Amino acid sequence: MKVTIHQPDLLPYSGFWFKMATCDVFVLSVHDQFQKHGYQRRVTMRGTWCSHQLVGKPSLVPINTVEVAEGWQQRIVDVIHGRYAGAAYFESRGRELTERILASEGSLLHDVNIAMIEIVKDMLDITTPLTVTEPPNEAGTDRLIEQVKMVGGTAYLAGQGGRAYMGDDPEGRFGQEGLELLWSHHQHSTGDSIVTLLMDKPDPMELVLKQTT
Secondary structure (H helix, E strand, O other): OEEEEEOOOOOOOHHHHHHHHOOOEEEEOOOOEOOOOOOOOEEEEOOEEEEOOEOOOOOOOEHHHOEEOOOHHHHHHHHHHHHHOOOOOHHHHHHHHHHHHHOOOOOEHHHHHHHHHHHHHHHOOOOOOEEOOOOOOOOHHHHHHHHHHHOOOOEEEEOHHHHHOOOOOHHHHHHHOOOEEEEOOEOOOOOOOHHHHHHHOOOHHHHHOOEOO
């Protein structure tokens, strides 16, 4: 069973959805440390940041303890309207997306982002189940191995960015635990939020699933 793991980012870019669509289980790593300038709280739309307004100044705390300021639904929807109102698919997908965001609930960062991830997952017709594990005890590569084992996985699909922090010979480390390490070959089309593909492209999944040759 192929597993992938990712933090619950704000309406993330297409590589996030590639990993979700091509795995058997998608683990949302809500226990990771919140990154002040990370993608849990912000994403680019039309090349300009769209950001959550947070309560206080959280630092060195788990993602699932961070609180989003009240009214986040309207703030996100206002940005989407402002950036995409003239897009080719705004009248169809844009209306659905914004209406469903406005109907969403939650105040903690991970709950808020997962609510929007579920909306987009449904709009893209991705059926991979999402799950949250118990808090892992390990760090780095061992943390990934621990979480894969928690859900009964036999293989882990990593993003190419994982090469920067997984150390030397990560394939060997996974292999020692009886697990296969696979690397995503998603072809990067835009660093923008998935919203850009939803609003601009007739078939967003064609680009989500596109791989390098």
